Amino acid sequence: MAQLLKGAPVVAAMNEKNAARCAALAARGITPTLAVVRVGQREDDLAYEKGVLARCGKVGVAVRPFVLPAEATQAQLLEALAGVNADRTIHGCLLFRPLPAGMDDRTIRAALAPEKDVDGITDGSLAGVFTGTGEGFAPCTAQACMEILDYYGIPLEGKRVVVVGRSLVVGKPAAMLLDRKNATVTLCNSRTQNLPALCREADVLVVAMGKRGFIGADCIRPGQVVVDVGIHVNEEGKLCGDVRFAEAEPLAGAITPVPGGVGTVTTSVLVEHVVDAAQRASEKE
Amino acid sequence: MAQLLKGAPVVAAMNEKNAARCAALAARGITPTLAVVRVGQREDDLAYEKGVLARCGKVGVAVRPFVLPAEATQAQLLEALAGVNADRTIHGCLLFRPLPAGMDDRTIRAALAPEKDVDGITDGSLAGVFTGTGEGFAPCTAQACMEILDYYGIPLEGKRVVVVGRSLVVGKPAAMLLDRKNATVTLCNSRTQNLPALCREADVLVVAMGKRGFIGADCIRPGQVVVDVGIHVNEEGKLCGDVRFAEAEPLAGAITPVPGGVGTVTTSVLVEHVVDAAQRASEKE
Structure with a gap:
């Protein structure tokens, strides 16, 4: 039985912090x-x-x-x-x-x-993510993964992290944010050979392929932390992720559910970025 | 006995191409x-x-x-x-x-x-490296690694590449350029656990730590391709790399020497970038 890394408590904590910061700015x-x-x-x-x-x-x-x-x-x-x-x-x-x-x-x-690019779509933000200089804002979904890992105290320093999927919206920026936490990050793509074996090497597996149910039991090492960024609708009309949850959950040490995981946190990151942007703008004046 | 991936023939081929392009522009x-x-x-x-x-x-x-x-x-x-x-x-x-x-x-x-940043130091160039959109120019040393791998026909698609060192001048941009070739790239840093075992998993090992002789036989798998970006002066006043060449060469399938490897190619990349920049500018007019 894996620990469920639910988004709700992460969101609650972020809301509380964002509200306090908004109140301070409002003052x-x-x-x-x-x-x-x-x-x-x-x-x-x-x-x-x-x-x-x-x-x-x-x-x-x-x-x-x-x-x-x-x-x-x-x-x-x-x-x-x-x-x-x-x-x-x-x-x-x-x-x-x-x-x-x-x-x-x-x-x-x-x-x-x-400076208004709170969703991380400009070159300035992407350069900031790449260089780690704090310019601009990271794409919200990539940062949502980090907020969950951080909230649940998942160690990253020196750990092996495998990121499956290399989009500019999630995979690549997530790899950079994980690197900034001193994780050893492997970025996989559709041509990666022996993907299941590689996934099993990870302490933390971040799946952001955008392919429904692509990752199954063969990719999971017992005890592993699994972050599922995918969001799809299955034949029964239910939301599901890139990971086959029913297979992965009994093996994993901890796993984000879909729905109720990464996706839940994304808008809170966006809101945090707006507060950050307002703060930065006020400091410049 | 490893194949020596010398820079000189790469440089000769690049010079020839750059000279022809310069002549065409001069015309x-x-x-x-x-x-x-x-x-x-x-x-x-x-x-x-x-x-x-x-x-x-x-x-x-x-x-x-x-x-x-x-x-x-x-x-x-x-x-x-x-x-x-x-x-x-x-x-x-x-x-x-x-x-x-x-x-x-x-x-x-x-x-x-x-658009004049031929050495890849501006945010525009770094964003271009990260996004793969071709804006700006990659840092020359990172691209020099790619030129050598390309010249010697080292396959990258689907291959495991381990990059040791994550500077913005070499490691990180090299990781992005390798990803663009559909390699599966792992970016290591000084906190990486079990570095030797991880290095041995690589089909291609790119070493850019800036630590003299840090990588020895324990990090090399027989047959591996090793690219050594380091350049140092040893106690005897001789140039040497991040890799202990005498240990690595008998094991590796192919290896860049120091001196005479990556460093040799860097200025040719710079020159190529100037020609590219001149070409781009002329196309805008």
Whole structure:
């Protein structure tokens, strides 16, 4: 029976801290404020936005929506971002992606002021993650993995960590954040040979492939810590991860559930970043 | 007896290619030009500069030295970099570091135009290395490792590569460049437990710790490819690497010598970057 690394207590602890920091900023007349920039009405975006709004409201972060019609042009989106950049009462910006066809992702990302990039999508943030200099913000999901490991006191220094999946949203930044904790990190990809044996070498296994149920018992060493970043809907309409939980849980020492694990923590990280951004902006003035 | 992965033939092939590209640019009236910015007269800098001048001269890259006195101020250095940035006949810039005490490395790095950052020191270049989007330039030594592996046809896709050392100049960017070749990369650091066993798992072992003779026979699996990035002077005044060559060579399948290995290739990578920068600039006009 593995220890369940649930997101809820991590979120509760983060909420408490974020609320206290918001109150301290409010006392100085500052309301940490998040711009949410969305093009169209994609269902995924709306669901995530709803979660963000609720979480922000709970701790005292204001949200300013910028909603463009699905047929908006790139120029209109750039104009919206310029407005966000120029507005000193806005501290962070969440831009929903993927962008509609016809918009250039790189151009749009480059248009956001790095200091407001609380979701880690600009080059400035990615360079900061890579160099460890603390510039910008790490992608929220990658950092959510770290918050869970930290909350549950999972040792990382000197430990073997295997990260399966190398996206810029999770795998690669998670590898860098883990390296910063002095873990020995192996970054796997779809061409990796003998993946199960390699996974079993890990003290901590972080799975972020985006392939439903890809990781099974053959990849798990008894006692291992397993962090499952995947989120999918199975044939029965239930949420599940990249890891086959029923196989992994009896073997693992600790494991994040899906739902109720990493995904739960992501919006709290976003909120924390908005508070950080407001704090940093206030220190510059 | 290991195959010796010497730098000289890699350099010869790169020189030939760089010279042909310079000739093609010259035919269009463009002389790829490198600014060399140096503060003071440190012996290491002068030796490297000499190598750069010779290599540039050979292939048709012009060099423009900007030499500041050892007692120069940060403002003076920033002014020199502004001059480099503004000069459209300069395509790349090599800035010698470490900078003198009293200068802020981050401020200085940020002052260089990313498109002229042929030595991979700006955030733009580091973000490009991390994201794999081809922006900026990789640090030359990290890319020199890749040039050697490529020249000698060492397979990387799906292979295990262990990188020992995680500096921003070599280890981390090398890990990213290897990942881009679909290798499975493990990044080790000074806290890594059971380093010898981990090293022996690698198909390719890249050693960039900066510790003389740190890696010995216990870290080498028979047949392995070993890339030694270290460069030190031993008690007898001879150059040597991070790997104890006499121990490793009989075991390894292939190994880079020190001297005559990675270090030899670094300036050719720099020259290639200047040619790349000139080409990119000409395509923008």
